[in-house]
Amino acid sequence: MVLLLLNLFDIWTLLAWTVCLFIFVHLCLFSDRYVAFPGLISFVAAVELLLAPVLAASFPPSFHEYDMTLPLGAYLQYATPATIALWIGLHWPVNRNLGTQMQWPQPSALNPRLRWWMDVVLIGGVGLATFAGGFPSSLFFLVTIVSSLRFFAALTWMITRTPGWTFRVTVVIAQLLVITSAYGIFYTLLQWTGFFLLIYGFRCRWRAKLGLALILALMSTVLLQYVKADYRAYLRAENPNFVERLSTLGRIVVNQIAGSDQPVAMTFGDVLVRFNQGWIVSRIIDRVPRKVPFAKGSTIEDALLFTLLPRALFPNKPQGASRVLFARFTGLQLNPSTSMGLSIIGEMYANFGYFGGVLGTFVFGSLVGLAYACFAKLAHKSPHWWAAAPVVLLAAIEPAWNLEDISNYIVKSALVLFLLASVVPAFRELLALKPIWSRKGSPSSVALSRERAGFDLPRRQ
Numbered sequence: 001m002v003l004l005l006l007n008l009f010d011i012w013t014l015l016a017w018t019v020c021l022f023i024f025v026h027l028c029l030f031s032d033r034y035v036a037f038p039g040l041i042s043f044v045a046a047v048e049l050l051l052a053p054v055l056a057a058s059f060p061p062s063f064h065e066y067d068m069t070l071p072l073g074a075y076l077q078y079a080t081p082a083t084i085a086l087w088i089g090l091h092w093p094v095n096r097n098l099g100t101q102m103q104w105p106q107p108s109a110l111n112p113r114l115r116w117w118m119d120v121v122l123i124g125g126v127g128l129a130t131f132a133g134g135f136p137s138s139l140f141f142l143v144t145i146v147s148s149l150r151f152f153a154a155l156t157w158m159i160t161r162t163p164g165w166t167f168r169v170t171v172v173i174a175q176l177l178v179i180t181s182a183y184g185i186f187y188t189l190l191q192w193t194g195f196f197l198l199i200y201g202f203r204c205r206w207r208a209k210l211g212l213a214l215i216l217a218l219m220s221t222v223l224l225q226y227v228k229a230d231y232r233a234y235l236r237a238e239n240p241n242f243v244e245r246l247s248t249l250g251r252i253v254v255n256q257i258a259g260s261d262q263p264v265a266m267t268f269g270d271v272l273v274r275f276n277q278g279w280i281v282s283r284i285i286d287r288v289p290r291k292v293p294f295a296k297g298s299t300i301e302d303a304l305l306f307t308l309l310p311r312a313l314f315p316n317k318p319q320g321a322s323r324v325l326f327a328r329f330t331g332l333q334l335n336p337s338t339s340m341g342l343s344i345i346g347e348m349y350a351n352f353g354y355f356g357g358v359l360g361t362f363v364f365g366s367l368v369g370l371a372y373a374c375f376a377k378l379a380h381k382s383p384h385w386w387a388a389a390p391v392v393l394l395a396a397i398e399p400a401w402n403l404e405d406i407s408n409y410i411v412k413s414a415l416v417l418f419l420l421a422s423v424v425p426a427f428r429e430l431l432a433l434k435p436i437w438s439r440k441g442s443p444s445s446v447a448l449s450r451e452r453a454g455f456d457l458p459r460r461q
Helices: 002-008 011-029 037-056 072-098 112-130 137-147 149-160 165-181 187-204 208-237 242-258 268-275 278-287 298-308 321-330 344-381 385-397 403-423 425-430
Strands: none
Touching: 011 037, 011 072, 011 208, 037 072, 037 187, 037 268, 037 278, 037 344, 037 385, 072 278, 072 344, 112 137, 112 149, 112 165, 112 425, 137 149, 137 403, 149 165, 149 187, 149 385, 165 187, 187 208, 187 385, 208 268, 278 321, 278 344, 298 344, 298 403, 321 344, 344 385, 344 403, 385 403, 403 425
């Protein structure tokens, strides 16, 4: 039996499956001890960098431009260690600073004044997001960050279980569905839904239930990819209102599940392309340094420079920097309406090669993990920091983006949140900026049994 398995799967494929399973199980097991953002980021990376490429070897796409340039085993020899390095980097700050069994303060319901403030933030954020297209392009990024505070408001209601929280969560998710359904681009909806699910699972102390929810969410995402081509064709042909968009999307989904008589627009291999970052990374490994020399840190320097300094100081910076990098390291030209990233592990390889790429991925994961650990420390003082964390760390959930895209979003959104927490009275009250740093003698740092993890609530069976 062992020999048969080795004939069917090489050692790197088996290791990739093992890493995916471990990351998923670890995420579920620790989801009731702290809000497992590092686990969610690792899970998304494992799906895009390991699981999808492995499946694509058996289910190739019909458009061969998306084929793996390298043999699967050769690709996994880099992608698997890099994914493990990302997981370790994301998690060691949490394990070092928080431990595995912690008691978190029990949040109380919002008082009337804070309810009023959070509703103002929620309504204002919904309005900004709805009419974001009317702002100048130079302000679009700032408007995106400020409008994302509507999720902070809804999450604050949800974490505190203030009566009416379900209505507010429904409003912000429904409004996001309205926006994303207008263009047929649903990744932002999936990201925020994942964050809400993760925080709700921590609030209710889910483990097995969270695992089931993640599996169902992944299956729903696959189904959405099946129907997205038909849905986008419908959007181009018609000018539907929101009700028509949703009814048509629902009809296409139902027909896909039931099995219509119409030919399927996409094969499973074509669907995998939407998840598979391996074909991009494999092109980078094949091309660098054989055709293109190593960047030797230049893309990282540019990312840090343009993240820390405003674009106004660098008017000559190209708007399509991501497309330029993609063409340089993959050899493929993207049209102006398409945007693809090298992924963190791909960009690190393009800069430093095999060992430097693995180490660079670890450093990236460590920086995100340290940022998350700061939120977790602050959450000891005020659990509302759990609602603030996704506002800042949203971009990190997609490790397929370039470093500049991720770092720019994190730094700019952290700055906006810091200003609000320093200036606006309601934010100052909800987001105390003085965490309990000392572990000794701190009631919030006492290790507890499994029955008293989470928000010190009884576990829901």
